[in-house]
Amino acid sequence: MTRLYHAPLSPFCRKVRLTLAEKKIEVELIEERYWEQGQEFLRRNPAGKVPVLRIDTKVMSESQAICEYLEETVPNPPLMPRTAEGRYEVRRLCAWFDDKFHSEVTANLVYERVNKKIMGLGYPESKNVKAGSAKIKYHLDYLSWLLDQRRWLAGNDMTLADFAAAAHLSCLDYISDVDWNRQANVKDWYAKIKSRPSFRSLLADQVPGFPPPAHYADLDF
Amino acid sequence: MTRLYHAPLSPFCRKVRLTLAEKKIEVELIEERYWEQGQEFLRRNPAGKVPVLRIDTKVMSESQAICEYLEETVPNPPLMPRTAEGRYEVRRLCAWFDDKFHSEVTANLVYERVNKKIMGLGYPESKNVKAGSAKIKYHLDYLSWLLDQRRWLAGNDMTLADFAAAAHLSCLDYISDVDWNRQANVKDWYAKIKSRPSFRSLLADQVPGFPPPAHYADLDF
Numbered sequence: 001m002t003r004l005y006h007a008p009l010s011p012f013c014r015k016v017r018l019t020l021a022e023k024k025i026e027v028e029l030i031e032e033r034y035w036e037q038g039q040e041f042l043r044r045n046p047a048g049k050v051p052v053l054r055i056d057t058k059v060m061s062e063s064q065a066i067c068e069y070l071e072e073t074v075p076n077p078p079l080m081p082r083t084a085e086g087r088y089e090v091r092r093l094c095a096w097f098d099d100k101f102h103s104e105v106t107a108n109l110v111y112e113r114v115n116k117k118i119m120g121l122g123y124p125e126s127k128n129v130k131a132g133s134a135k136i137k138y139h140l141d142y143l144s145w146l147l148d149q150r151r152w153l154a155g156n157d158m159t160l161a162d163f164a165a166a167a168h169l170s171c172l173d174y175i176s177d178v179d180w181n182r183q184a185n186v187k188d189w190y191a192k193i194k195s196r197p198s199f200r201s202l203l204a205d206q207v208p209g210f211p212p213p214a215h216y217a218d219l220d221f
Numbered sequence: 222m223t224r225l226y227h228a229p230l231s232p233f234c235r236k237v238r239l240t241l242a243e244k245k246i247e248v249e250l251i252e253e254r255y256w257e258q259g260q261e262f263l264r265r266n267p268a269g270k271v272p273v274l275r276i277d278t279k280v281m282s283e284s285q286a287i288c289e290y291l292e293e294t295v296p297n298p299p300l301m302p303r304t305a306e307g308r309y310e311v312r313r314l315c316a317w318f319d320d321k322f323h324s325e326v327t328a329n330l331v332y333e334r335v336n337k338k339i340m341g342l343g344y345p346e347s348k349n350v351k352a353g354s355a356k357i358k359y360h361l362d363y364l365s366w367l368l369d370q371r372r373w374l375a376g377n378d379m380t381l382a383d384f385a386a387a388a389h390l391s392c393l394d395y396i397s398d399v400d401w402n403r404q405a406n407v408k409d410w411y412a413k414i415k416s417r418p419s420f421r422s423l424l425a426d427q428v429p430g431f432p433p434p435a436h437y438a439d440l441d442f
Binding site: 073094099 | 308309
């Protein structure tokens with residue numbers, strides 16, 4: 001039995017969901033109101049965060065550690081390159097998105113606009129929303145610069161780095177915060193990853209009170 | 222030529238320094254005033270952070286990606302277990318310290334007390350210092366709970382997880398923010414890692430305006 005405790009607009013959960021789906025690991029998704037920090041949930045993960053992956057009796061947290069574990073135990077299809085240099089670049093980019101991009105963009109936009117309301121923490125702080133809207137432009141330009149030199153973000157094959165980036169961008173796209181006209185090659189890259197069967201479950205997500213825009217699930221956006 | 226651009230009280234830099242030293246990789250340490258975001262520095266690392274490791278012409282950032290790269294390219298002595306489960310646990314704990322412990326403890330204490338002054342950002346916010354002082358207790362208890370079951374943090378061998386934890390604790394110890402009397406097994410574990418030759422360079426660090434307490438470099442603390 002494999003279960004993922006998750007939240008729909010968590011980029012960390014989405015990265016794990018994409019990895020599970022690409023590796024054809026069947027998983028039962030269970031939505032977790034992790035901010036309520038229920039006893040049962042804290043027992044599973046003392047860090048009090050999602051995602052938490054349960055495989056039989058093994059309970060795992062920390063999205064990057066989970067993805068690396070899945071890569072090592074279910075090697076096909078490979079989502080990491082074979083060389084140490086290639087793997088370094090994947091890990092660097094995963095950290096870039098899960099750390100820098102997350103604090104500069106995702107937290108300022110998705111957290112402010114959606115999570116705060118769901119958690120009952122009030123209205124978005126406009127200063128943060130402005131900062132996020134400004135910073136995403138630089139990040140889209142950085143993605144574009146990478147894609148000028150490579151077919152996928154970390155090299156010529158699709159890797160965890162693409163999932164990390166697409167996980168964040170898909171959350172932002174759910175609230176119409178990505179300007180897809182800014183960089184044509186970023187849009188092309190996202191269209192490619194969005195059309196994969198592994199992405200379907202993300203495109204079907206619905207957050208009560210926040211209906212996604214029409215283009216969110218549209219493969220021809 | 223191997224160079225590490227670093228800051229003395231950065232736990233991320235210290236984790237990389239310990240890894241380099243354990244693997245007997247000679248490195249030239251260059252202190253970087255990364256918060257000034259000089260052009261030259263940003264060219265090396267667009268994320269604008271330390272550590273940045275330069276090996277010949279290869280420039281690397283993100284401490285965990287660097288440590289995994291060193292582990293793969295210089296396998297001896299091994300700092301990761303052989304099993305996927307063991308490696309998962311190391312990565313989970315590295316993320317625990319570099320993410321959760323960092324935001325709850327290190328940022329609230331080291332950043333508030335030292336970095337802000339060095340960066341010219343004013344006085345410590347007492348609310349944050351209080352929060353950090355309260356949270357470190359829970360983390361020391363968690364370390365103690367782990368060490369009740371294991372010789373080292375992630376299992377019976379020393380790994381990157383020990384370096385991640387010791388990197389944070391050593392920065393906090395530099396400003397006397399660790400109560401070593403709280404958990405005897407945590408003190409024993411720290412004494413063991415502190416006495417390794419790889420730790421010497423950390424114990425010799427001096428931050429102008431912040432002399433370390435006498436016990437900081439004392440192996441019998």
